[in-house]
Amino acid sequence: MVSRLFAAALLTAMAAAQTPYKAPRTADGKPDLNGIWQALNTANWDIQGHAAAPGAMPQLGAIGAIPAGLGVVVGDEIPYLPEAATKQKQNLANRWTADPEIKCYLPGVPRATYMPFPFQIVQSAKTILFSYEYASAMRTINIDSKKEAPIDSWMGWSNGHWEGETLVVDVTGLNDQTWFDRAGNFHSDALHVIERYTPRSPDTMSYEATIEDPKVFSRPWKMSMILYRHLEPNARLLEFKCVEFVEELMYGPLRKKTGK
């Protein structure tokens, strides 16, 4: 009898361990994703696995160096078409001038998710706001909407729906001006991103982005990473309005020369 009870308890425990995590609910019964989140990886440097490397400016020493990273591409291979592979190599060679992040441009999707800045989710039943600290970038997710992108944009057009524990976001209408990372990985205006946000514990979410772009890749491929909740009691998005920081770079040569 005792052993049977023990076996039953063991089975229950095993079942519990296998049951996927069920997140707290919002008033409308959906998983509650509200909060301030951030990726803790170096995918913004390079979405593929990479060793540490020197940075662009030797005078910055260790501060400017590139940290190593395991990569977030499932299988660690990006299926570029031959011409696109050449273009990516050119981008990589020009990374210190050509990456749109250098000019404080909007990051696009999915790059906004793994920039080294937090983002906040404000979740209501019909509209979910994703607000990113970097460059005041933002987008709203239209829940159960069939509306199509009215025009291409930097942050795209996001329609979402719930599949059990997962918020699935279908992103279209993205322009071809953004990169995936500082290593020159890129896409065209045919990019279609399907994102999946799934709570996996009270303070972590798994994030998956399926990338489709027949002009650049031979098949769809996937990124996968964990997002972490900011738990500081006073956690808050702050401003990173970086336009101010790129004016010298972009307009410096057009300044009036002084001292003449």
Added chain:
Amino acid sequence: MNDRRILIAAAAALLMTLPAVCQKPAIPRTPDGHPDLQGIWTSASVVPLERPASVTGKEFYTPQEAADNAKRVLGITSWERLGGQAPEHYNMSQYGLDLSQVKVASTLRTSLIIGPEGRVPPYTPEAQKRNAARNAANRGHQFDGPENRPLQERCLIYSSEGPPMLPSAYNSNLQIVQDAGHVAILQEMIHSARIVPTDGSPHLSPRIRQWMGDSRGRWDGDTLVVDTTNFTDKTAFRNSTADLHLVERFTRVDADTIIYEFTAEDPATWARPWTAQIPLVRIEGPLFEFACHEGNLGIANTLSGARAAEKKAAEEATKK
């Protein structure tokens, strides 16, 4: 007790229950019982921030006067308002952005600023001195570098973006999204999401100064009250200092209207606080992405134009 007295007693009983009913008007509410401010709104207005001299001392129009004023203002196209000097780009009619082409709240007010004067109070002597010094420093240097150009031309922050939020010449669009502890206010121009916590949390450390300040909210009955401090002096809303203190009030009065009110206080700039009231009207949307900096050819063209003009002037001077 005669019929009349019964009627009065019944009316009195009804009146006693009425205030409770009146405090909770039939407006949309979120699951936690607070007013639901969500949706896409416009602050487009047919009355100016400050009261025109022609209606000095008159806070409200009669309904007929208000209708006449609205008709007059809506009749002016952007092309007429800006005159022949305006580049084709600012001919808003072609984009459907003229006031006559968008939704505008009706109001009896003669100005957005409330009160007998209806104008921003005069600058304090300290502020006058500060403004004069700033103007003197920029005089003759307006085209030297990006820092000399207005903030909205640099795509840093739009003059009406706020807080406080004001109607713009066009695109006065905003969206509100709420979760249980936050009200997020999204502005189309230049694009920002101001996420206001309503959990009673204190302002940021005074060391942290921001273009849009730090906003904290609370519910005062059915009104959202937002308190904003921690500004940077670079924002300088109507020449105010970093000590600008703003209190905004959002009250949803019906399905299609939010009354938005703000009080601006900065003793180093104005002798007294002043208050403006702006009706927000619900629109269909969507809010479009306003990628201002990404498409900013204006700053580079303005500066290179100024350099070309200087070069030409210098060449002509040497010829003489």
